[in-house]
Amino acid sequence: MTASIFRALAFSIVLIFGLIVATALLPSDYQAQTAQRVANHDLPVLQKYLNAEHWQELLRPQPDLQLVFLTQAEHVGGYGELAHPWGLAEVTVLSLEQQRVAIQLRFNAEHVAHIELLLQSQADTLLVQFSVRGENHTPLVGGLYARFAAYYIEQQLKMMLNQLISQLKLHTQGVV
Helix, strand or coil: CCHHHHHHHHHHHHHHHHHHHHHHHHCCCEEEEEEEEEEEEHHHHHHHHCHHHHHHHHCCCCCEEEEEEECCCCCCCCEEEEECCCEEEEEEEEEEEEEEEEEEEEEEEEEEEEEEEEEEEEEEEEEEEEEEEEECCCCCHHHHHHHHHHHHHHHHHHHHHHHHHHHHHHCCCCCC
């Protein structure tokens, strides 16, 4: 009986250690993106969202996400906060070009994500693309968190893009 208990205990310890090692070996970085084509004439409406301060409108379907800029979001270096159910993230505008904006989200010192909105003209259409690259450096489980973050953030980007397309449709109909 004691030998069986010892074997079960030893097996459990080896299994737990193996899971910890496997989790620690997962890559801590991730990427996600979503894109959609719209008409070229929508560019003036879409350029409004190159000012990251307007991104709160794209987060409207999820009221537990609150994006507030404390300094000028329309300039590089603009700083704000994203209140999230999991905590508070620092938001910084990293670059701003005629058809592109990139921001950085930073949760504590463990999770950093770079989010980009790109408006790219292609023949008679305009490609609207949200993309993110991130890293999670939480000890031991950072790789596991990164896998979850990739899925979660991809869903958030799709929601933001859908909201953006809805805003375009409302603008076309003259409602907004």
